Amino acid sequence: MATDPMDEAERAIRFWSGVACPNAAGRRALDDFPALIAELAALRGGMAFEEEPALFEAALRAEKEQEA
């Protein structure tokens, strides 16, 4: 029998975090997720993990505007 993925998400949140759905709007907040998951799924395979150590702060410095 198929289960509602939102029910599954609620169970997983309670299981992992001990947080209960606070109100009806909380359930509504999960409504965004199918679209977000679809967006993330569309990105699969598009970028590889970089194996070398990296910091975002280093990327900021590397992309600084060069002096004219």
Add this chain to the structure above:
Amino acid sequence: MSDLALLSATEAAEAFARGEASAEALVRASLARIEAHDGRLNAVIRLDREAALEAAAAQDRARAAGARLGPLAGVPMMHKDMYYRAGRVSTCGSRIRRDFRAPVTATVLERLDAAGAIDMGTLNMAEFAQNPTGHNAHFGDCHNPWNLAYCTGGSSSGSGAGVAARLFAAALGSDTGGSIRLPASICGVTGLKGTQTRVSRAGVMPLSFSMDNVGPLARTARNAARIMGVIAGRDPRDPTSAAEPVPDYEAALTGDLRGLSVAVPREWFFDGAEDVVVKGFEAALAVLKGRGARVSYVSCPSLRAVGAYVALVSRVEAAAIHAEWMREHPGDYATHLSARLYGGYAIPGHLYVEALSRRGPLLRQFCQEAFAGHHVVATPTLRMRVPTLAETDIDADPDNWARHMAVSANTRPFNYLGLPTVSVPMGFDDRGLPMGLQLAARPFADGRCLMVADAYQRDTDWHARLPPL
């Protein structure tokens, strides 16, 4: 001088430095304006009247003694109620922290104090800085000075409304997904989110460790430049703050855009944009062209991934910060905030790590797409006209969720990318509410954003308009 409260931050500092106004007179003018108008706006959470007058008197004594004056000496400021001052309450706009007395003082407040600014108290904000409209169930919604039925933008609601209404000369806001630029755009003032790591966050309520930023809301780009020059720079108390030297932002405001190239991304920022916003934006581009800038449309395919990943980072980090409170007393949050936080617990850890690990590569890609041959990126700050408080109130009607979240669609990408971004007023929509022009530049080119914004403001007067209070 007829009403000292109408002076911008740099005008007030200069009037004080020239001896044309005392700091006490500047503060009293602000206090009078707050008394006259804040009953309807609800921008102020706590007014520190006596402390402000004492600080002003100290500035007046220093000037009389011939002491060297700071760049913000005598300037009345107030700040979003999330900047800690030791011994005073920082509510963070919440019931949970209604009585929280901060154990430390934020570095940015210490720097503003040292520059001579007068801290008059704390400002309304979205609860824990977590909505883009400024709704607050605990202290009451802040109202847009251009029309009280409309939202102020958030989360720095009191900062935007108060600067627009001339209750004080300038304010600090914070920006994790647009919380400086949105109220700046929606209330018709100038707001700067600096490069990620540019300004210390020590002593500042955290929302998202990866994407929080401190910055000014003020009347003009020149005002923002002066304040940024005071607050930016390495802070030993914040190991994430950058050691890059802080340039003289004000000295770079030449007004000269000859040779400047402006890129306008074709993707993302115009998806579903309302016609009046697009027309206002095109008019703003014409002003930049009139000063010698070239404008080109560019393709930025990286924005699709940026848009997906930015949705993960702040939600997961906020959920982690609030987990104990969400377990113990979720009913102390406003409905919309507990709902928003709740969603953060559903996001798998591996996707959060993926989002963080791709931040650097996506920054590199975006810079290649947008800044190769170009100096700044321009977009509208909002795609939509300013919404009313009622039509973005999730607590009253969860059906307003999508409209509420759409407010920050154009600002969020720059938080993920960590880029400096400013919003300046670019006119009014057909309902008389302000619209904003957003300008972004490469990392640490905060001064480039301010220079273009200042040049734009030399040929427009949107920033000088006074709301009809």
